[in-house]
Amino acid sequence: MNNKKDESNLTKMHIVDTAIDLFRQRGYYNVSVTDICKASKISRSTFYYYFKSKDEIFDSFLLKPELIIFDKLPSILINSSSYIEQFYQIFETFLKEMMETGPEIFGQVLKRNIDNGDLKILVPYQITMWDIYINLIKKAQEAGEINNPNPPEEIVEAITYITVGISVIWCNKNGSFDLIAKNRQILEALLLVKDELKAKLN
Missing domain, CATH: 1.10.357 (Tetracycline Repressor; domain 2)
Structure with a gap:
């Protein structure tokens, strides 16, 4: 159970780190959820499993x-x-x-x-x-x-x-x-x- 939780946390923080890097490079408004998914190598369903919206990423950040x-x-x-x-x-x-x-x-x-x-x-x-x-x-x-x-x-x-x-x-x-x-x-x-x-x- 703990291993699954740790893996889930790692996935979530990987998405956060990737998104923040994209925001820095391109600007917040120039980055879409699709861009984040592509750079993170995840599906949109995975993204929305962890976050309701793009700006919710900041809560975990x-x-x-x-x-x-x-x-x-x-x-x-x-x-x-x-x-x-x-x-x-x-x-x-x-x-x-x-x-x-x-x-x-x-x-x-x-x-x-x-x-x-x-x-x-x-x-x-x-x-x-x-x-x-x-x-x-x-x-x-x-x-x-x-x-x-x-x-x-x-x-x-x-x-x-x-x-x-x-x-x-x-x-x-x-x-x-x-x-x-x-x-x-x-x-x-x-x-x-x-x-x-x-x-x-x-």
């Missing part, structure tokens, strides 16, 4: 950045000098992975999630990651690293909305500015980060 975060998490937590730096390092790891796909693909991922009413696109889906973000903000408050007194849950949600907005602008401007730096600048203002920590984080 998001699993990869999440896995990268979990792989880097122990190192970030050990080596970062403050709670707020840990937060930034984890959050920006996911953001950087999405940026590497390019403005068009990143923009399509954002569009799909906005259309679905899900603005937590930049917070990995696993509930454990959401809890980690909240816990780090809470510890940063308790340690006096940030002076925003609002509940950590509300702060993390606000960060998500702000970052989605900045990311949409970055995609629309074809990646013409430093998204990481601009996002950090705005989040520092939101969080009311202590001046001495701003110097370390920039």
